[in-house]
Every structure is written in C-alpha cells, then in structure tokens.
Amino acid sequence: EDQVTQSPEALRLQEGESSSLNCSYTVSGLRGLFWYRQDPGKGPEFLFTLYSAGEEKEKERLKATLTKKESFLHITAPKPEDSATYLCAVQPNSGYALNFGKGTSLLVTP
Amino acid sequence: GAVVSQHPSRVICKSGTSVKIECRSLDFQATTMFWYRQFPKQSLMLMATSNEGSKATYEQGVEKDKFLINHASLTLSTLTVTSAHPEDSSFYICSARGDRNFNYGYTFGSGTRLTVV
Numbered sequence: 001e002d003q004v005t006q007s008p009e010a011l012r013l014q015e016g017e018s019s020s021l022n023c024s025y026t027v028s029g030l031r032g033l034f035w036y037r038q039d040p041g042k043g044p045e046f047l048f049t050l051y052s053a054g055e056e057k058e059k060e061r062l063k064a065t066l067t068k069k070e071s072f073l074h075i076t077a078p079k080p081e082d083s084a085t086y087l088c089a090v091q092p093n094s095g096y097a098l099n100f101g102k103g104t105s106l107l108v109t110p
Numbered sequence: 111g112a113v114v115s116q117h118p119s120r121v122i123c124k125s126g127t128s129v130k131i132e133c134r135s136l137d138f139q140a141t142t143m144f145w146y147r148q149f150p151k152q153s154l155m156l157m158a159t160s161n162e163g164s165k166a167t168y169e170q171g172v173e174k175d176k177f178l179i180n181h182a183s184l185t186l187s188t189l190t191v192t193s194a195h196p197e198d199s200s201f202y203i204c205s206a207r208g209d210r211n212f213n214y215g216y217t218f219g220s221g222t223r224l225t226v227v
Contacts, residue, residue: 034216043116043203043218044154087154096142096207098216102153 002027006088006101013078013108021073021104023088033071034098035064036087044087047073078108113137114206116219123194123226131189131222133204139184140206145177148201148221160187194226 003026013019025033032051036044048057050066057064061082063074073086085105089098113136123129133143142161146154158174160166160181168174176198178190187206191198203221 036218041201041221041223043114043221046217089154097144097156097159098154098205099156100153102151105151 002090002092002099004088004090004099004101006086006104008104009102010105011107013075013106015079015108015110016077018074018076018078020075021086021106023071023073023101024069025071025088025090025101026069027090027092027099029093031091031093033066034089034091035062035071035073036089038085038087038103040085047086075106078106080108080110082106083108112208112217114140114204114217114219116204116222118222119220120223121225123224125195125226126193128190128192129194129224131191131202131204131224133187133189133206133219135185135206135208135217138206138208140187140208141184142207143181143187144205144207145179145187145189146203146205148203154203157189191224194224196226199224199226 005024007022032049034049035047038044048064053068055066061076065072085103087103089100115134117132145157148154156169157172158166158168158179160179162181162184166179181187201221204219
C-alpha cells in the first residue's frame with residue numbers, strides 16, 4: 001500500500017532561519033511527487049512536481065529535492081508570508097489520483 | 111492558466127437536506143476530476159474519481175448513494191451530499207486534471223466548508 005509520511009508535523013522558525021521539511025514515501029512505482037502549499041480554509045496551491053531521483057526544482061526561497069525514498073522541501077531565509085501547511089503527495093504509476101501526506105504546518109515569526 | 115473554481119466556499123445546511131457543490135475548470139478541459147475530503151489537521155482523503163461522461167469511481171468506504179458525483183461536461187463536476195448529517199461536516203476540495211502540461215494537471219479548487227446543523 002502506498003504511504004506518504006511528512007515530518008515534522010509542525011515547525012516554528014524565526015524569520016531568516018532556514019530549515020527543511022521531509023516527505024518519506026512508499027509507492028509501487030512513482031510517476032510523480034508533488035509539493036503543495038495550503039493556507040487555512042483554502043485549497044492546495046501547486047509548488048513543484050518531481051519525477052525522478054536526483055531531480056531538484058527551485059522557486060524563490062523554496063527548493064525541492066527527490067531521492068528514491070524521500071523528498072525534501074528546503075526553505076531558505078523564510079519570511080512570515082511563508083507560513084502555511086506544506087503538503088506532499090505521490091502519484092503512483094498505477095493511476096492518476098494523488099496520495100497525500102498529513103502535511104507540515106510551518107509558522108515563521110518576525 | 112489552469113484555474114479551478116469551486117462554489118460555494120461555505121455552506122450551512124440542516125440535517126437531512128442535500129447540498130450540491132460545483133467544481134469548474136475555467137481555462138482548460140478537465141478530463142478527470144477528483145473529490146477530496148479534509149478534516150482539521152488531517153490529510154486530503156480521496157473520495158472519488160470521475161471522468162467526463164462516465165460513472166465516478168469511489169474509494170473504499172465512501173458511500174456512492176450519499177455522495178453523488180456528476181461529471182457531465184469537460185468543465186464541470188458536481189458533488190451532491192444527500193441527506194446530510196453532522197458527521198458529514200468537513201472541508202471538501204475538488205481537483206481537475208487536464209490534457210495539457212502535467213504540472214497543471216492537478217489544479218485544486220478553493221474548497222467548500224460544509225457545516226451540517
């Protein structure tokens with residue numbers, strides 16, 4: 001059975017304090033791994049898709065990396081507006097639906 | 111591009127009534143739409159997958175007679191919660207997959223907060 005585990009559940013950072021979020025996954029053939037940002041009461045907002053081990057993608061202060069077992073979302077010099085829940089999801093080769101982790105709730109304080 | 115509009119954003123209904131939630135892809139054709147349910151501080155749980163013109167495929171444990179899904183066109187899918195009860199109160203989110211760039215293939219709506227009283 002496909003599993004996606006995100007850690008930590010919650011993370012509090014000072015503005016400018018860089019850190020990483022982890023997404024460990026077990027899937028029977030990975031078609032893609034997705035990172036989303038979700039603000040309270042809103043739908044997920046697409047950040048990145050990674051397809052193969054070794055792949056990296058960047059967007060502003062965020063950088064996502066992928067290995068065969070896990071993905072990291074690195075946040076460099078975060079700002080308060082980066083506060084949100086970050087969701088990781090995997091799409092197996094067997095279908096189109098995404099399987100989500102529980103997310104990491106990030107709070108960045110000034 | 112790749113915008114999905116979900117309506118309403120909030121709805122309060124009485125126990126026993128039905129509620130319809132709409133999900134529209136505004137600038138692309140959604141070959142497949144997904145409906146998720148999210149409880150506070152929990153992950154998005156897939157309820158069903160629908161392809162245009164076909165019957166929806168429901169995940170195990172989801173009652174298809176209670177959660178009616180219609181995907182009559184390439185831009186519109188609806189979820190109707192029938193005979194709603196307080197335990198159906200949740201955050202419902204749709205996602206649309208188009209036939210374009212894979213990155214745009216999983217665009218989410220803004221969600222619907224359903225409260226059954």
